[in-house]
Amino acid sequence: MEIVKAKDVVYEYIRRDEEGNIEGILKAVDGVSLDIRQGQFIAILGHNGSGKSTLAKHMNAILYPTEGTVWVDGKDTKDEEELWNIRQTAGMVFQNPDNQIIGQVVEEDVGFGPENMGVPTKEIWERVEESLKVLGMYKYRKHSPNKLSGGQKQRVSIAGVLAMHPKCIILDEPTAMLDPNGRKDVIRAVRALNDVEKITIILITHYMEETIYADKVFVMDDGKIAMQGTPREIFSQVDALKSLRLDVPQVTLLAYELKKRGVDLPDGILTIEELVKELSKCH
Amino acid sequence: MLRDITLGQYYPTDSIIHRLDPRVKLGGTILYILSLFFVKNILGYLVAALFLALVIRLSKVPFKFMIKGMKTILFLLLITVIFNLFLTQGTPIVTFFGKVSITYEGLKLAVFMAIRLTFLIIGSSVMTLTTTPNNLTDGMERMLRPLKVLRVPVHEVAMMMSIALRFIPILLEETDKIMKAQIARGADFESGNLLQRAKSMVPLLVPLFISAFRRANDLAMAMEARCYRGGDGRTKMKPLVYEQKDYLAYAALAVYLVISIGIG
Incomplete structure (x- = not known):
């Protein structure tokens, strides 16, 4: 079953001059069709x-396509x-993790989504606890978000979305503002959500390394x-x-580069381990 | 560092006053302040002082934090006292230069005014010292809910306040960053007269405002993405529920009010 389906989606930004006359039309998304199956x-x-963030905002109904249609879970x-x-x-x-955390305490922020959905109080607490545990942030539940590192803040944001029990999570450059360690933590957490929580x-x-685990x-x-x-097809x-x-x-x-210089290697090697294995085979 | 600043003046400790429902504290403070203006004699102020002392004792907040609030109004207090002292008509006690005189009525009024203002400030300090800003906002939202009938956007105002509280430290940090960046490019924030210094704030304020608007836009989008659609149909993670101690506090407050009005 497709969780997200887009057909011939076009999104136009209209640029206007100071009098409001149309100066030009920019097609940020231009005829995109894709199918994403549940669990991928x-x-x-x-x-x-390149239009990737604009496309992402269509999948959450923040933007609507100028032409074409986007379906989320069939809607x-x-x-x-x-x-x-x-x-x-x-x-x-x-x-930006700072601009999406609303609560002044970690647990209150995670509870914000369920509060908006009208989830009963007792269940909100259960969801908050569960989400924070999945993201490994439970011990920080009483902390102020201002005192967390970027990676930790971003994991709180993810927990906040997880507490709404979504079928699908769209992450719009979640690691762009993080240091390498924070980036690793976030990507590890995201992979676990996919593997364990399905x-x-x-x-x-725009970080290539983050895409090598993708389906x-x-x-x-x-x-x-x-x-x-x-990823193998792409990176070859x-x-x-x-x-x-x-x-x-x-x-x-x-x-x-090694292959171009005559070393016998397959296309699209993605990890260091893989390269080591292939190289040792060459001898 | 800037990020460590505490907002309001919350003093984190665990006491019965800290644990009280914010509505009790808000209502109590307002009633206490009102009682100060009903009381007309020294005995009444003694009762008010005793009540305040008891609450301070229970709150486990060191007394010097209460005094801190006084510093800001010291000037106001002084002016009030001086005006009352010299400008009240009545029986003169001392006369200076044959013109300005301190009257008995003026002295009485000045002393009472000073006591009132001092108690008022210390009384409201007890509330802000024992209640987190967030809790206070919650309490206000709940207390003002009846105004919704008159189309007062109570939930929206409360939400704005709590968002402001969350973003003040972030914006302060940003101000610090922009300031350093501008200093690195040769901006001078410290020398010159008042006008020059105000002018030199422009390169600080413009980027700060732009960034604040950008943040606001991002935050609004993030809130909508998390299904925020105003106060209707929203549940609370931490709803305010009165407990036994809150009823007891209301009872204590009632006893105080009866006594103070009785003898005042």
Whole structure:
């Protein structure tokens, strides 16, 4: 069953001059169709301005397509009556952790979503406890979010979405403002949500390393889907990625360069372990 | 560092006063302040002082924190006392230069006014010292709920207040950052007269405002994404429920009011 389905989606930003006349129309998303099945781990890659964040906001009914249709769990996002159901089904985590935490105490922030949904008080507490435990933030439940590190804040944000019991979580560049350690923690937490809780994950990012665990990768460029496939399929096309102004992971690049110089290696090596194994086979 | 500042003046400790429902504390403070203006004689103020002392004792907050609040109004207090002392008509006690005189009535009024203001400030300090800002907002929202009938956006105002409280430390930190960035580029925030210094704030305020608007936009989107749609149909994670101790506190307050009105 498809949790998110998009058909020929177009989204136009209209630029106006000071008098309100239309200066130009920018197609941020241009004819995108995709199907995401329940339980998948999807990564959407692209450089700045490729339309990936705009596309993500369609999956949570924050933006509506100018043309085409987006369905979340079978519901058309333009259907106003289903708006809150859609937002509950597809939770969204944003880039800046400071700008999405509402509560002054960690546990209050995690409870914000369920409060809005009208969940009874006792169940809110159960959900908050459960979500914080899944994200490994339970011991910080009484802390002020201002005193947490970026990675911890972002895990609180994810817990806040998880407490709404979504089927799907969309993460819009959740690691862009974090240090490498915070980034690792967040990605580990996201993978666990997918593996253990079976929640569909849609990860928007421009860090290649974060996409290697995905079931499927979409590469966006200029509002269109330029490439799609498994991480291995995508990363074996080093030249194509470079032409889209994207860098492949260092290991993959190393393997690619070695292969070009005559070392017998398969395409699309994604991890250091893999490269070590393949290299030791060569001898 | 800026991020360690405490907002309001909450003094974190565990006492019976801290654990009271914020509505009791809010209502109690308002009634206490009102009682100060009903009381007309020294015995009444003695009762008020005893009551205040008891509450302070129960709150386990060191007395010097209560005094801190006094510093800010010291000037106001002084002016009030001086005005009352010299400008009240009545039987003169001392006369200076044959014109300005201190009257018996003026002295009495000045002393009472000073006592009133002092108790008023200490009394409300007890509330802010023992209640977190968040709790206070919750209490106000709940107490003002009847005003909703008159279309007063009680929930929205409370939500705005709690968001403001959450963002003040973040914006302070940001101010610090922008200030340093501008100093690094040669901005001067410290020298010059008042006007020049006010002018030099412009390169600080413009980026700060832009960033605040951007944050507001992001936050609104994040709140909508988490199904926020106003106060209707919303449940509370920490609903305010009166417990036995709250009823006892109300009873104690009633006893105080009866006594103070009785003898005042």
